[in-house]
Structures are given as C-alpha cells and as structure tokens.
Amino acid sequence: MVSDQEILKVTDLYKKFPITKGALLKKEVGSVNAVNGINLTLNESETLGLVGESGCGKSTAGRAILRLLEPTSGKVEFEGTDITTLSRGEMVPMRSRMQMIFQDPFSSLNPRHTVGSIIGAPYEVQGIKPAGGVKNAVRETMERVGLNPEHFNRYPNEFSGGQRQRIGIARAVTLRPKFIVCDEPVSALDVSIQAQVINLLQDLQDEFGIAYLFVAHDLSVVRQISDRVAVMYLGHIVEQASRDDLYTHPYHPYTHALLSAVPVPDPKVEAQRERIVLRGDLPSPINLPSGCVFSTRCWQAQDKCHTDVPELQDMGNGHKVACHFPIMEFLGNSLIIGPDSGMTEQPDRVVPPPSEVLQSLQGGRATRPKGIDYAEGEEPI
Amino acid sequence: MTFLSVSDLQVSFSTEDGTVKAVDGVSFNVERGKTLAIVGESGSGKSVTSQAIMALHTGRGTTVTGRIELDGIDIVTASEEKLRSMRGNEMAMIFQDPFSSLHPFYKIGSQLAEAVHAHHKVSKKEAKAEALRMLNKVGISNPEQRLEDYPHQLSGGMRQRVMIAMALINGPELLIADEPTTALDVTVQAQILELLAELQAEFNTAIILITHDLGIVADMADEIVVMYGGRIVEKAGLHDLFYKPQMPYTVGLLSSVPRLDSAGNRLLSIGGQPPSLINLPTGCVFNPRCAAKNPEIAPRCESERPDLREVGENQFVRCHLDDEQREKFATTRLEEVFGGE
Numbered sequence: 156m157v158s159d160q161e162i163l164k165v166t167d168l169y170k171k172f173p174i175t176k177g178a179l180l181k182k183e184v185g186s187v188n189a190v191n192g193i194n195l196t197l198n199e200s201e202t203l204g205l206v207g208e209s210g211c212g213k214s215t216a217g218r219a220i221l222r223l224l225e226p227t228s229g230k231v232e233f234e235g236t237d238i239t240t241l242s243r244g245e246m247v248p249m250r251s252r253m254q255m256i257f258q259d260p261f262s263s264l265n266p267r268h269t270v271g272s273i274i275g276a277p278y279e280v281q282g283i284k285p286a287g288g289v290k291n292a293v294r295e296t297m298e299r300v301g302l303n304p305e306h307f308n309r310y311p312n313e314f315s316g317g318q319r320q321r322i323g324i325a326r327a328v329t330l331r332p333k334f335i336v337c338d339e340p341v342s343a344l345d346v347s348i349q350a351q352v353i354n355l356l357q358d359l360q361d362e363f364g365i366a367y368l369f370v371a372h373d374l375s376v377v378r379q380i381s382d383r384v385a386v387m388y389l390g391h392i393v394e395q396a397s398r399d400d401l402y403t404h405p406y407h408p409y410t411h412a413l414l415s416a417v418p419v420p421d422p423k424v425e426a427q428r429e430r431i432v433l434r435g436d437l438p439s440p441i442n443l444p445s446g447c448v449f450s451t452r453c454w455q456a457q458d459k460c461h462t463d464v465p466e467l468q469d470m471g472n473g474h475k476v477a478c479h480f481p482i483m484e485f486l487g488n489s490l491i492i493g494p495d496s497g498m499t500e501q502p503d504r505v506v507p508p509p510s511e512v513l514q515s516l517q518g519g520r521a522t523r524p525k526g527i528d529y530a531e532g533e534e535p536i
Numbered sequence: 537m538t539f540l541s542v543s544d545l546q547v548s549f550s551t552e553d554g555t556v557k558a559v560d561g562v563s564f565n566v567e568r569g570k571t572l573a574i575v576g577e578s579g580s581g582k583s584v585t586s587q588a589i590m591a592l593h594t595g596r597g598t599t600v601t602g603r604i605e606l607d608g609i610d611i612v613t614a615s616e617e618k619l620r621s622m623r624g625n626e627m628a629m630i631f632q633d634p635f636s637s638l639h640p641f642y643k644i645g646s647q648l649a650e651a652v653h654a655h656h657k658v659s660k661k662e663a664k665a666e667a668l669r670m671l672n673k674v675g676i677s678n679p680e681q682r683l684e685d686y687p688h689q690l691s692g693g694m695r696q697r698v699m700i701a702m703a704l705i706n707g708p709e710l711l712i713a714d715e716p717t718t719a720l721d722v723t724v725q726a727q728i729l730e731l732l733a734e735l736q737a738e739f740n741t742a743i744i745l746i747t748h749d750l751g752i753v754a755d756m757a758d759e760i761v762v763m764y765g766g767r768i769v770e771k772a773g774l775h776d777l778f779y780k781p782q783m784p785y786t787v788g789l790l791s792s793v794p795r796l797d798s799a800g801n802r803l804l805s806i807g808g809q810p811p812s813l814i815n816l817p818t819g820c821v822f823n824p825r826c827a828a829k830n831p832e833i834a835p836r837c838e839s840e841r842p843d844l845r846e847v848g849e850n851q852f853v854r855c856h857l858d859d860e861q862r863e864k865f866a867t868t869r870l871e872e873v874f875g876g877e
Contacts, residue, residue, distance in 0.1 A: 208721035209692075315809050316578075345577040346748050347825075350792035350805035357802070372721065375751075379794035379803065402796070416726035417796045418751030422774050424797065425754045432730060433723045435677075436691045 157382055162333055162366050163197040163220070168229035170212070170219045174441070188440050189215040191390035192229070194467070195368075199333065200360060202367040204381030204398070206374055206413070210437055212390040217336040217370045221253055222246060233334065251281045254327040258339035260319035264311040270297070270322055271307040277329045293329070299362075300325045300355060317348035321355070328359055336368045341376060353380055374417050378402055383473075386410050389440055389448040392467065396474035406470060406481035409449050447479065455480055537608070539742055540566040540589070540710055545602035547584050547593060556813045558584040560766045562602075566759075568709060569736065571743040573757035575750065575789070577810050581766040582746045586712045588612075589744070590629050591619045606710060625655040628703035632715035634695035638687040644671075644698055645683030651705050670701040674731060693724035700731065707739055714746045729755060750793055754778060759850075762786050765811045765821035768844060772851040780866070782853040784828035787866045791873040801873050820856065828857060828865040 170190040175181040189212040197203050207213045218224040220231050222238060231238050238249055257263035264273055275293045278285060285292035294304035300321045311319055320340060327335050337356065341349040357380065359365060371377050377384055378398060385395040386409065394407040405411055412431040419425055433452050438444050444451045450460040459479050467477040547559040559581040566572045576582040587593055591611050593600050604611040606627060611619065631637045639647060648667035652658060658666070664683070671679035674697040687695055696716065703711060713732065717725035729752065736743055745756055753760060753774075760777045762770040762785065770783035781787045788806040808825040811817055817824050823837040836856050844854045847862075855862060 208723060317809060345810060346750075346789060347577060347792055347806040347810070350794075350803040351807070353794065354803055354805055373794075374722070375794040375796045378796060412723055414796065416722040418725075418729075418749065418755045419796050420750035420754050420778065420790065420793055421795075421797075422754045422778050425751075430726050430730065432727050436693065 157201040158199040158364075160199040161196055162199050162234060163195070163368075164230075164232040165193060165195040165220055166230040166232070167192050167194060168216065168219060168231065169227040170215050170224060171227045185441055188390055188443055190219060190226075191443070193385075193387070193390075193392050195220075195385065195392070195395075197334070197366045197368060199366055200364045201383065202360065202369050202381045204377035204384040205368060205370045205387060206372060206377050206384060207387035208372060208413075208437065210389075210440065211387040212440070213370045213372075213387050214338050216387070217255075217338050217368055220368065221255055221336055223255065248281070251277065251283070251330040252332050253334045254330075254332040254336075256320075256323050256327045256335060256337045256340045259343055260316050260323055261311075261343075263323055264319060266311055269308050269310055270302070270314075273311070273322060274325045274329055277326065281330065283330065293325075296325045296329050300328070300359070301351070315348075317344055317351060320344060320348075320352055324352070324355065324359070328363065328365070331363050332365060334366045334368070336370065338370045339372065340369075342371065342373060349376070356380065374413060386413065389438065389443060391448050391477065392475075393449065393478070394474075394476045395467070397472070400472060400474045404474075406474070406476040406483070407449075407478050408453050408455060408482060411482060447477070449478075455482075538565045538605075539568045539607060540744075541603070541605045542585075542589065543603045543605075545585065545588060545604060546600070547581075547588050548599050549595075550597040551814075554814050557816075558766050558813055559588065562761075562763075562768055564759075564761050564768070564771065566710070566742045566744060568742050569740040570758045571736065571745055571756050573745045573747060573753045573760045574763060575747060575753055575760060576763035577748060579765075579810050579813060580763040581813075582763050583714055584766075585763070586629070586714055586744060586746055589710075589712060590623060590627060621655070624651055624703075624708070625706045626708055627710040627712065628706070628708040629712040629714065630696075630699050630703050630716045632718050634692055634699050634719060637699060638695060640687055642686075643683065644685050644687065644690070648683075648698070648702055648705060651702050655706050666705060667701075670705045671698070673704075673735070674698070674701045675727070676701075692720055693727060696720060696724075696728055697731070700728070700735070704735060704739065704741075708741065709739075710742045710744070711736075712744045712746070715748070716745070717752065718747075718749075725752075732756070750778075750789065751796075762789075765816055766813060767821060767854065768852070769822060769854045770852065771844070772848075776848060776851045780848070780851070780863075781870075782847055782851060782862050782866070783822075783855055784826050784857070784862070784865060785822045787869050788825075788827065791869050795874075798874055804869060804873055820854070827869075828861065830861075833857060833861075 168190055169192055171186040171188050173183045174185045176184045193216055205213045205216065215224060219226040226239055233253060271293055274296060275289045278289050294307060297304045302318060302321050302325065311322065341352050344352060360367065369377065369380055381398050383397050384401045385392045388409050394405065394410050405414060412433050415431040435452050438451055446461040446463055447465050450456040453460065465477045465479050467475045469475050543563045545559055545562040548555050548557045562585055564572060574582040574585060588600055589604055600612055602612060645664060645667055648670060649663035652663040652666050667683060668679050671682060676682050676694060676697055717728050720728060747753060757774050759773055761768050762783060764785050770786050777786065781790055791804040792806055794803060806825050811821055819838040819840055820842050823829060829837050833856055842854045842856050844852045847853050847859060
C-alpha cells in the first residue's frame with residue numbers, strides 16, 4: 156500500500172564529473188554531465204522505477220541521492236531534512252534509514268567476511284544493540300530473506316548468485332530502513348532466480364513499508380515492480396508517470412522507442428509489432444546537444460527541438476513529459492503494434508490529457524509518423 | 537538433407553572435483569535459413585554445445601563424443617586442418633562480449649581483412665574492399681573511416697556490428713550467436729536483431745541463437761531447444777513452445793518472466809537453484825525444483841531419468857508426467873500469471 160506520506164524529495168539534482176588536464180594545477184577543461192537537474196519525489200512504501208540505457212545517469216542519480224557520490228548541486232530532502240548540507244558525521248545516523256542494494260552480487264560482498272558479519276555490520280556501524288543480541292537479529296533477517304540461518308558462518312563464495320543477492324538484500328534491510336536504492340538488483344541473475352528476488356523485494360516492501368528507487372534498464376522488470384516510472388536520457392528525466400500511464404500512453408518519442416525495442420515472450424504479439432529503431436549512438440555527455448537532448452536521434456525533431464530546451468510539463472494525472480511535440484497516440488496494451496494488425500484503433504484514452512494542455516502545445520502532432528527511420532542523408536551524430 | 541545434424545552429443549570436462557558432464561546426449565537438426573534457439577540458464581550446457589559445434593573444445597581433459605554433421609562432414613572426427621578451413625568460412629560465431637572479442641591492437645580494417653585472407657587468396661586491396669562492403673552491409677556509418685579505427689574507438693553496438701561483419705564476411709552457412717545482445721542496450725539490441733534477421737534472409741544462413749531471453753526467442757526463432765542440467769528437456773516449434781509448453785521447467789520459465797505487456801500479477805518463480813553439474817540430482821534433473829511433481833509420481837521422478845519422448849508433432853519432452861497432467865499444470869500456471877491468455 157502506497158501511503159501519501161512523502162519520504163524523499165529530490166530537487167534540481169546535478170552531478171558533474173570534472174575533466175582535468177595537467178599534473179599539478181589540474182585545470183578543469185570540461186565535465187561529464189551525468190545528471191542534469193532531475194526532480195523526483197517518493198512516497199512511503201512506493202516504488203519508483205528509474206529506467207534508461209547505459210550512460211543515461213540513472214545509477215549516478217541513485218548514488219548521488221544517497222550521497223555515495225557528492226551531488227554537484229541540488230537538494231535531496233529525506234524525511235524533511237536536506238541531507239546535502241549534512242556533515243559526514245551527521246550523515247551516519249541517516250544511513251540507517253536509507254540503504255542500497257547493488258547490481259553485482261559478487262563484488263559487493265567482502266569475500267573475507269562471513270555472511271553473519273556482513274549482515275550484522277550495520278548494527279556495529281550504527282552502534283545499535285538489538286534486543287536478543289546481534290546474532291539472533293541477523294538470523295532472523297536471514298530467515299526473512301530466504302537464507303538458511305545455519306549458514307551464518309559461511310563465506311560469500313559458498314553461495315550462488317541468487318543467494319548472494321539475498322545476502323545483499325539482508326544487509327540492506329537489517330536496520331529496517333525506510334528507503335532503499337536498488338541499482339539493477341536482478342540483472343546479473345538467471346531468469347528463474349530473477350522472479351524469486353523480485354517477489355522477495357515486493358514482500359519486504361509490504362512488510363516493512365520500504366520505499367524503493369528501482370534503477371534498472373529492463374523495462375519488463377520495472378513494469379512488474381514499480382508504482383511509478385521515470386525515464387532518463389542523457390542525465391535528464393524525459394518522462395515520468397504512474398506505471399500504467401507510462402506503459403499504455405507514453406508521450407515521449409524516446410519512451411516509445413524504448414518500449415518498442417523490448418522483445419515480448421509471445422510469438423504472435425512479436426510478429427505484429429513495429430519496432431522503432433533509433434539510428435546513431437548516444438551523444439557524449441561531455442557535449443550535450445543543444446535544445447532537447449534527444450533531438451539528435453528523434454525522428455520527429457523540428458527546428459525548435461534543436462534550439463529550445465523542453466520543460467517537463469504536466470499532461471494531467473501527474474504524467475510529466477519533456478517534449479515539444481509529445482506523441483498523442485494511445486498504445487492500448489502497452490505494445491507498439493504494426494499498422495496492419497487492426498489493433499492500432501483503440502477506443503477511449505485511459506488518460507485524456509486536459510484540453511488546455513493540448514491547445515497550449517504548438518501543433519501537437521496527433522499520431523506517430525509511420526516508417527520510423529531517419530530521413531535520407533541525415534547523418535546521426 | 538539436413539544441413540546441421542547433432543546427435544547424441546556428449547561433452548565432459550575432468551576437473552579436480554571430478555568429471556563434469558556439461559552436455560549429455562544432445563540431439564537436434566538445423567536447416568538452412570532457419571533459426572534454432574537454445575534456451576537455458578547458466579550451467580545448462582547451452583554455450584558448451586555451441587562451442588562443440590565450432591570444435592572449440594580442444595583442451596586436455598575434455599572429451600567430446602557423438603556426431604556433429606555439418607553438410608555431411610563430421611566435425612567431431614575432422615582433422616584440425618579441415619576444421620581450420622571450416623571455421624570462419626562455413627561456420628562462424630558471434631560472442632556475447634563485443635568488448636573482449638576484438639583484438640585491441642589492430643585496426644578494424646585489418647582484422648576484417650585477416651578473416652578474408654585466412655580463407656581466400658586475394659590481394660590486400662581486394663580484402664579491404666571486401667571489409668568495406670561488409671561494414672556497409674552491417675550499417676556502420678562512414679565505413680572508410682571506421683576501417684582505420686581501433687576497437688576502443690567504437691561503441692558497444694558498433695563493435696557488435698563489426699563482430700557480425702567479421703563472422704559473415706566469408707558467407708558462412710551456419711552462424712552461431714552466443715548471447716549476441718546481452719551486453720547491449722535494448723534499443724541497440726533491436727538494431728542488432730533486425731540486422732541478423734536481414735542478413736539471414738539475404739544469405740540463407742542457418743542460425744543457432746543461444747539466449748536466456750524468451751522475448752528474443754519469440755522474435756527470432758523457428759525452433760527451440762530448452763536445456764537444463766546439460767540435457768535437452770524440451771524441444772518444440774516456436775508456437776508450440778510458447779502456447780503449449782509441456783515441460784514443467786518451460787512452464788516455470790514462462791510464468792516467471794516479467795512481461796512488458798502485463799503488469800502486476802505476482803510472478804510464479806521456480807524455487808531453488810539450478811543444479812551443480814558435478815552433483816546432479818538422481819532421477820529427473822529438474823525434480824528438486826519441479827512444482828508439477830505429485831506424491832503419486834514423485835518416487836519415479838526421484839529415481840528414474842526420464843527419456844526425451846515425442847508428445848506432439850515435432851515436440852519432445854523429458855518428463856514422467858502423462859499428457860493430461862502436464863497440460864493441466866501448464867494451463868493452471870499460465871492462467872494464474874497471465875489471466876487466461
């Protein structure tokens with residue numbers, strides 16, 4: 156159950172990595188703009204999926220929010236406190252309330268520590284003495300995440316990938332935090348194990364009321380677990396909506412392209428789908444494109460897109476999109492389907508965007524153009 | 537005549553901990569212009585099978601038995617010289633990781649040209665022209681310039697395109713793609729899959745696609761082999777596998793994968809872990825994790841290895857359950873997840 160209580164508010168978060176030149180003076184000659192002014196909110200017990208391709212800044216954003224990386228600017232308010240202004244010492248008690256689960260279950264566990272000491276470490280760091288002793292508390296947590304408590308004294312190398320990920324999860328939930336950043340927690344796991352871990356994360360959320368920031372590239376997994384989803388591209392959030400709105404009625408061309416690219420395990424559906432193949436590669440985050448960051452690869456970019464930066468605007472129902480010409484076509488069952496399938500005609504829009512918003516959009520295009528390809532001769536950057 | 541026929545393939549490695557039978561009695565056929573997908577989790581033997589077809593298991597302590605016939609030539613018994621002339625020419629392979637499969641010290645152009653020189657007596661100029669033609673074909677922009685680039689100057693998607701260009705430069709009739717898109721982003725994956733399908737249509741190549749992603753399988757495959765614990769547990773045509781899965785493991789996979797087009801129902805995960813190949817369970821290799829096992833049949837599942845038997849037209853399954861029990865299990869499971877699809 157998602158509550159109305161806002162637990163996290165991220166305002167205008169930037170993270171730049173400076174590029175320096177020279178051995179002594181370290182002159183700054185540029186910067187990698189990994190996260191460029193993102194805004195997020197997260198309620199108690201809510202899961203926000205943060206999706207995007209590699210290099211879009213989603214992991215950096217997750218780490219900057221926890222201050223594992225120092226944000227360049229912006230505010231991160233956690234339970235009302237702006238944590239970006241806290242000193243290192245002041246951060247320590249905050250960390251018991253906010254945790255992280257890492258992608259790689261092999262490199263995120265110290266091979267020389269036993270499982271018991273890995274999972275019990277948060278008690279030691281925070282100086283908390285649980286009732287009944289650390290050992291009992293750890294065993295209880297182990298049992299809760301589906302590990303055998305008798306394996307308390309084993310080392311990480313004695314476990315399989317899925318079990319290691321459970322150890323990482325156990326460590327994160329030891330102190331029953333309110334907020335966890337999950338950075339690709341299932342992408343390194345086998346298919347049959349992925350489902351186990353996804354189910355476990357959902358159960359823990361229900362039981363302890365944890366809010367997740369779920370960073371992932373797999374849109375199917377994100378749909379499974381998230382309440383709301385934000386799509387990132389080159390350090391910007393280009394679209395943000397409730398799960399069903401985003402998957403059934405995406406406005407941003409990039410979201411369309413992403414959704415159309417994910418294969419669905421259903422041959423009949425696959426045979427009818429139309430794929431938007433983006434030409435070219437991701438532009439470098441050192442020299443961001445002017446105007447809309449997606450304009451270099453967008454098949455419907457116009458002059459305006461190359462010069463004016465689109466603001467994230469609310470299309471109604473909290474569905475926000477940063478695009479000058481959002482796509483108004485309803486996608487029905489979340490799939491981009493070919494023109495001949497007879498499925499492109501959909502009855503009513505689930506989320507009718509307010510007519511005022513529609514009118515304010517200059518010549519908002521009503522449909523997605525067919526034959527999604529770069530215009531001949533146009534060289535993608 | 538069957539183009540590629542693998543029969544009773546066995547691959548075992550002797551290790552300090554004992555002999556590992558990585559592939560045990562695998563048989564399948566692939567025709568020209570068709571795609572066979574091999575699906576399985578880590579340790580299921582899918583990659584080892586494909587490496588055996590390329591005759592890459594040459595290390596000490598490795599035994600390969602059975603028959604692998606490619607266009608009438610048995611690869612298992614062929615001489616190394618013969619194999620060398622076949623690799624890259626009649627059969628080629630694309631690996632998962634485009635970052636480590638190109639040589640970092642050589643330019644793209646010379647690596648591509650080398651692949652031509654290895655099999656054809658041509659001048660440098662001709663080889664270069666061939667390299668250029670292939671780069672064009674795989675959709676790399678500015679191919680002339682790219683020939684002079686080193687691998688690190690290319691993005692992951694471009695490197696994978698170069699790998700595909702290199703694999704196809706001599707027009708092989710068999711292409712083995714081992715997780716060709718796992719290291720790539722979805723939008724790049726879509727490009728690469730589209731490219732593979734186009735090239736297959738053009739060259740009439742037989743493709744063996746190794747993957748764990750059932751979405752890719754649904755998109756690309758004609759026939760599917762599901763592997764578990766070194767064995768084939770189900771073999772079926774595309775539609776049969778997705779709409780009439782027989783093996784409880786296949787059903788488990790289908791009901792545990794989150795789908796882009798369905799939201800929210802709890803996933804039915806397969807409990808437990810994939811088996812260790814050194815210490816395989818007795819009886820059916822899948823039995824410790826099988827949700828379809830009932831008390832009546834359990835003793836048999838736990839003691840007797842089931843054979844692969846035909847249960848429908850060109851559909852094979854390795855399971856002790858009878859037709860009715862399997863069907864009931866599959867329907868109830870899939871309905872629970874996908875709501876009666």
